[in-house]
Amino acid sequence: MSTESGLDPAVFDDTVAAVALLAGPGDRLIYTNSAFTRMFGPRPIGAPVLEAFPDPDAWRFLSVVADVRATGHARQVAGAREPDPGAAEQARYFVYSCSPVVTREGAGFLLVAMDTSAETCTLQRYEALVSAVSQMVWVMRTDGTMEELVPGWEKLTGIPWRPHADEGWYTHIHPRDRERLRAAWQAAAVDGPPDVFQCTFRVRAADGSYRHMATRGVPVLRDGRVAEWIAATADIEDTWGARLRERLLAQVAAVSGPSLDEAFAEVVKVVVPELTDACLILLLSSEEWPLPERARVTARRVASATRPGLPAPPALRGQRVTLSAAVRDILESRTPHTFQFPAGGPVPPDLVPVVTERWLVASGATSLTLIPLVVDDIVLGYAATSSNGDTPVPGAAETELLRDVLRHAQRPIRQALDLQQARRTALGLQRAHLTCPPTVPGADLTACYAPASSADEIGGDWYDAYPLPDGTLALDIGDVAGHDLTAATAMGQMRSMLRALAYSGGPGSGPAQVLARLDEVAEGLDAAPFTTAVHARLNRRDDGRWLLVWSNAGHPPPLLIPAHGDPYFLTGSGEDPPLCVVPGFARTAHTHLLEPGDALLLHTDGLIETPIASLDDGQRRLAAQAARHRGEPLPELLERLQEISDHRDDTAMIVFRARRSR
Template structure:
């Protein structure tokens, strides 16, 4: 059985009270601990604890605070925390205490060899302050932040380079991505197929040094020695790391030396941009004093270099394929022959995107009776397959027109039948016209194509649409469909324009608006020489890179 509680002393103010609910007695106050014991307890705390009077003088501090300030509690008590030496621990902590007391929020500062979180609670007696070492926590956070920055960098580089059609421009922007995540300054170098190296981009984290780095970039390749890190990396395809002092010692051009000194870099890292069979460039990373590339940083930089090398190689292959395909397509679009009394002009613009080739085509040739025949068409698709099919359809149309000596409607009907047998999956549009009676009459037929347009000598514009702006069925839909044919008289000076839809169709516009725009522009060009009319028509209707292929054929009656 537990010992009974002692009886409460009698009389008022005896220091005890009766708990009515539990019928128990408890002491009203406890004896305060010994100050020496409290001080010993505070000295065992890992955080620095100190007190300041309103004038900023230390009135008390524990052992951790004394160690942080580089003294003893007895020697520091009564002295100002701000020792007046800018950058010293006491000066830094005094400023942090003022900020923390004013804002009520913790303040993190660098002091000595570490990082510290300062909290300050103001009161009538001054400030009560705790200073906690957060160096390890900050290092972990910095590592996490750097890992996230590296991951974001790789995503941004991939996005920048993956769809780039102009590898040089994309790589020129690459320097801005890797700075400052991996380095303080960066220069990007690309090697062309002939082995010529050129710097295509630079960037520096310090705005005051960007222009200097750009000027150095413009001269460094032509003035560096064969033993320079960049030259070695380009030649051997292996990364190199060296100090800038060694690079300066190897340089002989004093102007280039002076610019490199002005960049104030301490070390340089050169990483090759690898492709399948060769080195296609290098990344040059300039690091200031105190900065080094960790293993994770270096691995990220190498990954960036690999992506850049692949982009250069891919764009180079695409460029060569595009040039070959475009040359093939232009070889199929032959120059028109000369016809008595007629002037003929043709133009072709490849699309700015995709493979830059497609199914647009034009043709001009003589029928068996000697009448000039002009045609224009568009195979559905925007790739090399469409271009190849275009060449075959163009040849078929020529053969049918020449073998049968038929009119435009019969030519289109014959082509439709041939496509059903030989190109059953192909869709195309086309317009065919024959100039008869020495160019005084135009006979024409249309298969789903934009209608031919007449520009009369006075500037009036007429669309040849059979009275039906929708037009007949496209080729490849129904080979049994009947094809309409119409004829119109032409007066001397009339211009006949055949074109593909890339000349007029624009995203966000309507067919009526597109047609009206063509007619307005064409009317304004009345009286211009035919070649100039064609060039001006393209310049005004297609002012930038075309979204679609553009082909046009123009015939002027009464010339020659």
């Protein structure tokens, strides 16, 4: 590299870096290698530096030469060479270094230039790219300090960027997202080998609202160790909101429920905890709209849900609140309204039932939003949603999304309303036929009908009791297949026909003949597709006992509850097939004597039938329950017997008890 007389320039002949040597008076150019000539063109060897480099932009490295001469220390500087106007080539970028050396011609300077155009263009393209997609780009070093490369934090939040995570910016993260953000960083940077860090979280914007941000960061490794993390953060609020809206609307569209209460119970599960901490549905007691001005209108709790971590909501027991003027105004304007209050109360009165007010205080609620529930231009009630603890009060965007989701619940709610109306019609039809039993000398007689708990169970159960022309007491129990308005209508027809046939049959027409005749008429008139029934007759004897004659067409057998001994079922010699199944079947009759104090129960299968147990098991439970409560008055006895039902199906019961002689 050097000789006794100084640096030998020949050592730079084949280097890829551009090299030039200056030495002697006037800093004459004494050497350039081929790389220098290719980059900067031929230069006159032996000419002073100012003559050798007359280029307009040569001042940059010439000033560095002057500085090195003055200080005796090497210098490095970056620079660019612009092309001539109209030239096709682009600007080129260099890193120049200047070092003092001793040459054969005395003290001089070694000039080295490296072309960094490719690297510089790559960096410029990256900066342009991240700027074009509106991302914040930042770097975190191993000491925890952070630096924005592409800024945006202050524009978003209204506060300056802080170089440390614990200097205030972390408080701008939504409280519900902080732990998830910590967990994502822990998984990527702490718990194992460095991995890609990515997380979506909400940041409080300058206007107080929260916006969803997505961050993705990668570790930069040097010598096998993490030197820093570089990350990009993008605002995805619009995309996130659109996707959430689509998902929630799809979920609420899939809601189904046979009753309004059950449909709304599914709706609140959709909005909690995605959109609110808690949601309560209240339905109006009045079906009249607009609401009567002076009438007292109440709202009943029908469904509620709370996010995990909050106290359980109070049980739904039909609690009501009388509508205040404030609630009426919200419902009539059909516009949501948010009430804010300090955590721990007091809660504005008369917005929700008292039990809910207490829950709001206990759960640290800070706001309550009332949203009218409108279906087919009728206000059914309202939803009450709350923010609790450190959850921010919902803004206009969150409230509007919640309102939109509830509005799209109209289809399942309308279906429940239609089903509810059909149920009311069917129940009205059934109850119109289920008249009070007559007074019977020497006996007690009570009947009851209990509709199913599910709104789609509105079937064809019936009972009947009436005196025949000869004084005989007739008892009927029956069940038409189906659970809809058609079944209820067929029930009315079968009940009326059975009563008419029994009454007009004459002395020689017993229970078997009456059911056979009913079977023939129902088949001929196509009145019902499948019906079970028991037709029984009771006559009091002189000794105080009662003679029971009955015929059973595929129905659960009567239960005898004797004054003494275990209850048992009257199966006779076996059951005949149901009506409208085997035309012309010769039906049979059975007899039994009831002692004073004995009771006879006729019932439909809804009392004993469950999906998880056999009919025999249901009969055993019924007999045991009857034995426990046999001495109670008949209305109380029927209430006790009803306790064994799971209420999935309609139930009709009629019970007769022979009085004891005094």
